[in-house]
Amino acid sequence: MRKDLPENSDLVVVTIKDVKNFGATVKLDEYEGKEGFIHIAEVATGWVKHIRDHLREGQRTVCKVLNVDKERGYIDLSLKRVNAHQKREKISQWKNEQKSAKLLELAAEQLNKSVDECEEEFAGFLRKKYGTLYEAFEEAAAEENWLPEKKGKWKQVIIQLAKENVVPPFVQIGGYIESYSLAPDGMDRIKASLLTGISEGVEIQYAGAPRYRISVQDKDYKSAEETLRKSILAITESSKKNNVVSEFTRAP
Known part of the structure; x- marks a missing residue:
């Protein structure tokens, strides 16, 4: 448990202690002995008719710190300013x-x-x-x-x-490759080009002609981005040699 105070704009985990018509008192679960207050205007976007439709005692949620009065120990919080x-x-x-x-x-x-x-x-x-x-x-x-x-x-x-x-973490990124070839053996050429982009953590799946889904899993985004870059480069170079047109689009 932390013994200091949160800073403005911090996100904090809270447990609802007491719900009134005008707002709710909460316990800051990460900070020893610290409480905060959510005014009814900061509970939800739009007009809140019944605050208990949104908050209940014992509920755990996440709030954004609006203001910290370090002298008094008052902490104003917002629920509506935290997205899912x-x-x-x-x-x-x-x-x-x-x-x-x-x-x-x-x-x-x-x-x-x-x-x-x-x-x-x-x-x-x-x-x-x-x-x-x-x-x-x-x-x-x-x-x-x-x-x-x-x-x-x-x-x-x-x-x-x-x-x-502990399960080691991983991240996943990817996108789509569109590959075309007018050669009689075009499918074989496309397949050969795509295979050059497959390595450890890289998967390429058919997504409906002429699209193929490429996915990269790695321990962090920096490593994943580098792996994806190398895969796309390998596919692009192989496509040129095989007279295949391949274009990569990043997934949103």
């Missing part, structure tokens, strides 16, 4: 943080140390390096040679816990 995508992302991030905190507790038990000692020895370093502790666990689960420069029992404990409890 932002809500999903924030809830997922919060759940991951909860999970990583539990994994750190397990690590502390196995190392016969307190959580504070683990924070000082390695958790603080991992947060600084990866941004969040959960991302450190993801890397530990995915990398064959994780943090080769680091030694110590804690490293092996983290790797083991990560491999047992």
Whole structure:
């Protein structure tokens, strides 16, 4: 639990505590002992006739911080300014943080140390390096040679816990390739050209002549973009050699 205060425009996970006609008091789940308030005007777009049609006690949701009065400790929040995508992302991030905190507790038990000692020895370093502790666990689960420069029992404990409890992430990008050929063996030429773009993590599927769907899965967007670029380049060069016209369009 954080002991500081959120900043304006931050997204925060909250639990509804008390609903009144003019607004709702909430508990900020990520901040120790902190509460906020959602005015009825910030509950939903349009006119809210019955606030309880939108909020109920015990409900968990995501709000945007409008204003923080640090002297009084007042935090004004908005529900209507958070879209569905932002809500999903924030809830997922919060759940991951909860999970990583539990994994750190397990690590502390196995190392016969307190959580504070683990924070000082390695958790603080991992947060600084990866941004969040959960991302450190993801890397530990995915990398064959994780943090080769680091030694110590804690490293092996983290790797083991990560491999047992964390699924390595991946991202997916892609688009469509339209391929044409007027040659008698045009289909064979198109197939040969498309095959040059297939590699690890790359899939090409027929999507109705003359379109083919290309999908790339990788650990992050930077790697996926580079893989996609290389695949399209290989297909384009092979198409020219085979007298095939191939055009790529990025999926929206």
